[in-house]
Amino acid sequence: MTGAATRTQPRPLAPFLLAAPATLLFVGLILLPLALTAVLSFNVYDYSSGVRNQYTTANYLTVLQDPYYLAIFWRTLRLALLTTVIAVLLGTPEAYILTRMGKPWRSIFLLVIIGPLLVSVVVRTFGWSMLLGRDGLVNHALAVLGLEPVQLLYTETAIVIALVHIMLPFMVIPVWTALQKLDPTVEAAALSLGASRFTALRRVVFPQATLGILSGSLIVFGLSASAFAIPGLLGGRRLKMAATVVYDEYLIELNWPLGAAIAIIVLLANLAIMLAYNRMVERQAKRRLG
Amino acid sequence: MGFLQLEQVSKLYGEFAAVRDFDLEIERGEFISLLGPSGCGKTTTLQMIAGLVTPTNGRITLDGRDITREKPARRGLGVVFQSYALFPHMTVAQNVAFGLEMRKVAKAERDRQVAEILSLVKLTSLADRYPREMSGGQRQRVAIARALVIKPPVLLLDEPLSNLDAKLREEMQFELRRIQRVVGITTIMVTHDQAEALSISDRVVVMEGGKITQVDHPYSLYEHPKNNFISSFVGKSNFLAARAMNEATGVSLRVDNTDLKIPATGSYPGGELCLSVRPEKIRLTDPAGAMLHGPVSSRYFLGNHWLLSVSTPAGEISVAVANLGAPPPSEGDITGLTWNIEECRVLAAEQESALQS
Numbered sequence: 001m002t003g004a005a006t007r008t009q010p011r012p013l014a015p016f017l018l019a020a021p022a023t024l025l026f027v028g029l030i031l032l033p034l035a036l037t038a039v040l041s042f043n044v045y046d047y048s049s050g051v052r053n054q055y056t057t058a059n060y061l062t063v064l065q066d067p068y069y070l071a072i073f074w075r076t077l078r079l080a081l082l083t084t085v086i087a088v089l090l091g092t093p094e095a096y097i098l099t100r101m102g103k104p105w106r107s108i109f110l111l112v113i114i115g116p117l118l119v120s121v122v123v124r125t126f127g128w129s130m131l132l133g134r135d136g137l138v139n140h141a142l143a144v145l146g147l148e149p150v151q152l153l154y155t156e157t158a159i160v161i162a163l164v165h166i167m168l169p170f171m172v173i174p175v176w177t178a179l180q181k182l183d184p185t186v187e188a189a190a191l192s193l194g195a196s197r198f199t200a201l202r203r204v205v206f207p208q209a210t211l212g213i214l215s216g217s218l219i220v221f222g223l224s225a226s227a228f229a230i231p232g233l234l235g236g237r238r239l240k241m242a243a244t245v246v247y248d249e250y251l252i253e254l255n256w257p258l259g260a261a262i263a264i265i266v267l268l269a270n271l272a273i274m275l276a277y278n279r280m281v282e283r284q285a286k287r288r289l290g
Numbered sequence: 291m292g293f294l295q296l297e298q299v300s301k302l303y304g305e306f307a308a309v310r311d312f313d314l315e316i317e318r319g320e321f322i323s324l325l326g327p328s329g330c331g332k333t334t335t336l337q338m339i340a341g342l343v344t345p346t347n348g349r350i351t352l353d354g355r356d357i358t359r360e361k362p363a364r365r366g367l368g369v370v371f372q373s374y375a376l377f378p379h380m381t382v383a384q385n386v387a388f389g390l391e392m393r394k395v396a397k398a399e400r401d402r403q404v405a406e407i408l409s410l411v412k413l414t415s416l417a418d419r420y421p422r423e424m425s426g427g428q429r430q431r432v433a434i435a436r437a438l439v440i441k442p443p444v445l446l447l448d449e450p451l452s453n454l455d456a457k458l459r460e461e462m463q464f465e466l467r468r469i470q471r472v473v474g475i476t477t478i479m480v481t482h483d484q485a486e487a488l489s490i491s492d493r494v495v496v497m498e499g500g501k502i503t504q505v506d507h508p509y510s511l512y513e514h515p516k517n518n519f520i521s522s523f524v525g526k527s528n529f530l531a532a533r534a535m536n537e538a539t540g541v542s543l544r545v546d547n548t549d550l551k552i553p554a555t556g557s558y559p560g561g562e563l564c565l566s567v568r569p570e571k572i573r574l575t576d577p578a579g580a581m582l583h584g585p586v587s588s589r590y591f592l593g594n595h596w597l598l599s600v601s602t603p604a605g606e607i608s609v610a611v612a613n614l615g616a617p618p619p620s621e622g623d624i625t626g627l628t629w630n631i632e633e634c635r636v637l638a639a640e641q642e643s644a645l646q647s
Contacts, residue, residue: 188342189375191362193440194392203388207379285379 041260051256059261069245069262073269076242079156080225083163087220088213090164091171092206098172099179113173116166125233128162129153132234154236162230167223171216178212179205210285218274225270242266293318293476294339294444299348301334308334310500312348321470321477323487326497327523332480333448335497339478340446341365352443363392368437368475372449374429376421382408382432383417389440407439410469427458434466438473445470447479451486463490484524488512496520518637521566528572530565530604532636550581550631564637569597569610571633574618580626582607586619600625 044054063069098109116124131137132152139149152158182205190200206213228243235241240248242262249259292315299312309331316322324332337343339350341362350358357365377385383404390400408414411431421429430450437445450466451459467490470477481487487494488508496504496511504516515521518529532550550565577583584602596611596618607627611618619625 183373183375185371185373185375186377188362189369189371189436190377190388192340192342192367192369193389193436194363194366195388196363199392204377210379 037260038264040257041264043257043260045255045257050254059257060265062258063261063265072240072242072245073266075156075239076225076266077269077273079159079163079231079241080221082160083167083224084217084221086160086164087167087171088217091168091216092175092209092213094168095172095175095179095209095212096201096205098176114169117169121166121229122233124166125162125230128158128165129234132158132161153234154239156235156239158234159231159239159241162234163224163227166230167220170219170223171213174216174219175209175212178209182208210281214278214281214285218278221277222270222274226266292316293320293353294478295349295351296335296339297349297351299335299338299345299350301331301338301343302346307500309338309345312502314495314502314505316476316478318476319474321467321490321492322479323491323494324478324480324497325482325484325487325494325524327482330497331500332482332497336446336448336478336480339444340367340369342369366440366442368440368442368445370430370433370437370445370447370450372452374421374433374453376429376432376436378421381418381420382413382424385421385432386436386439389436393440403439407435410438410472411435426454427462430454430462431465434469438469438475443476445475445477447477449480449482451481451483459486466490488524494524496524498523515566515635518564518566521568521635521637526569526608527566528569528605528607530567530607532563532565565634566637567607567629567634569608570595570612572607572609572627572629574598574609574611575626575628577624577626581628583624583626585624586621589618589621598625600627602627 040051041059042055042057044052044056044058046052094113098106098113101109119127129136133139134149134151134153136153138152142149152161186208187200187205190204191197195203226243227241228247231239231241232244232247235244243266246259246263246266249255249262253259294316296312296314299309300307301309312331312335314322324335326332334343338345341357341360341364345358348358349356352365377388380388386404386407387400390403395403404417405414408417411434413428413431413435416424416428421432424432430453434450447466451462454462463486466479479487479491488511491508493505494508494511495502498519504511504520506514511520512525515524515527518527521527522529582600582602582604584600584607586598587601587606588599590597591613593613595613598609598611598618600607600609609627
């Protein structure tokens with residue numbers, strides 16, 4: 001009888017105990033370091049004595065007033081946006097083609113799309129620097145065609161190319177998932193009403209993938225804005241982005257509070273942009289598509 | 291020369307023929323149903339007319355113009371899909387206006403035509419709703435309005451009522467016919483539901499295995515089915531094994547031990563025959579002097595009629611008895627069965643070719 005009694009007894013602590021491991025992991029690995037970084041960003045830094053136990057907003061003022069840092073923020077925003085736009089333009093048709101593929105090819109091409117994620121970021125990025133370098137394959141090809149060699153490596157173009165390459169899977173997969181839920185006869189209906197293939201895609205198929213494009217864009221923008229290895233290796237020493245400048249402040253300048261302030265600013269800016277975008281697109285799409 | 295004409299149209303998928311040698315002439319304003327079980331090629335035929343599937347062989351002409359290989363957008367036919375295929379991200383009015391937009395109709399004129407067609411399908415008050423906010427029957431009307439607003443020469447309906455519940459289906463069936471009459475549009479409907487096909491079409495095309503088996507007006511189709519398949523698919527039928535006894539002077543059929551005299555309207559090759567009688571044509575009589583007799587093996591009450599199954603020497607026979615008052619014999623009672631000899635069809639026992647129609 002006691003067994004039955006304990007079974008029916010309510011256990012108010014059970015949900016908390018069950019959630020404890022995940023909560024601990026989340027608090028320990030994300031919230032705590034984030035809080036420490038936030039505190040650190042208000043610490044006073046002195047070149048002769050290092051981090052002091054005093055608090056100031058000077059770090060933030062320095063970052064927000066120095067055109068050097070503002071230029072880096074602007075570049076980060078611009079390149080992340082550009083990468084997102086290109087990923088949408090390439091990824092959406094790619095996802096559509098994938099939905100229309102037959103049995104063996106779909107899985108093969110899905111693997112090809114995920115391919116970049118299976119290669120180490122350092123190896124992949126060095127691969128790009130070999131392709132895009134002064135003496136690389138691209139310039140050799142241009143030379144064969146009788147064209148002038150171009151400077152690609154250590155430019156923003158190189159960073160965007162490499163970012164798009166790695167970000168495409170994050171765009172294709174959510175869009176593909178959204179497209180798979182579509183009724184294929186809806187496209188046939190558009191054709192029967194006089195739409196061309198292109199119009200049917202633009203007016204009928206892709207608008208229904210809005211939510212997929214939205215989640216893809218958020219992932220791509222977030223990852224691009226905080227990308228580290230690609231701008232680090234393909235941007236060279238001069239072309240810095242947010243993540244690389246934080247790295248420099250911490251490990252080269254040893255000015256941890258300033259680095260922390262930059263990191264917090266990037267985090268807040270990223271959050272603000274993503275929430276605004278999410279709200280804007282989702283509100284429209286939710287009403288229409290449910 | 292029909293308004294819409296299909297000549298020797300076939301669609302092959304490798305070795306498999308989805309549709310084979312389909313010949314049909316459709317007059318302007320006619321309501322035609324393509325009826326058959328699933329996989330009989332009726333939907334493929336509709337898609338070939340719509341231009342969504344290209345025929346392997348044959349010719350389709352519309353009002354004298356060859357449209358066999360024309361793109362669906364150029365044919366300008368109205369299509370209502372089984373799933374309705376409404377654009378979920380557009381309102382009812384936007385859905386209906388889409389076809390007009392594609393035809394570059396000016397905004398004011400577009401609004402006028404959309405309002406007109408929405409009032410025809412009785413949806414004026416729901417113009418600003420999104421499809422997911424509507425019921426099945428309402429979505430169905432939107433799909434019809436969207437197909438009709440472009441004033442197509444032909445309206446194609448792919449199983450238009452199959453997603454509706456029974457009561458709504460019956461209502462929409464007559465609504466569909468009303469709209470078709472008002473607009474006067476040539477309509478082709480694909481269906482697997484014989485009741486639907488019989489009740490609203492001018493002519494029914496029965497298909498089986500990619501081929502046409504019979505094209506007829508609903509009444510003649512029901513009364514004079516050309517083979518066993520049609521008599522069992524369109525309505526219900528009892529099949530009795532029979533044998534032709536005397537071919538020279540009319541025909542006498544022997545069912546079990548009873549001789550049935552059949553007026554000689556056709557020639558019967560000797561040997562095994564098959565007699566087909568519809569359940570509602572059979573009357574219950576006194577066992578003495580009846581064509582067949584036996585005990586009632588089951589009895590179901592279906593509201594407007596009773597369905598009886600009677601075990602006779604010639605097999606189980608189902609009989610439909612109108613609910614006219616007194617209940618029919620109950621299970622176990624012996625009853626006699628009889629029917630007018632003209633009411634039954636004589637078919638060859640195994641082969642499905644027509645012998646009398």
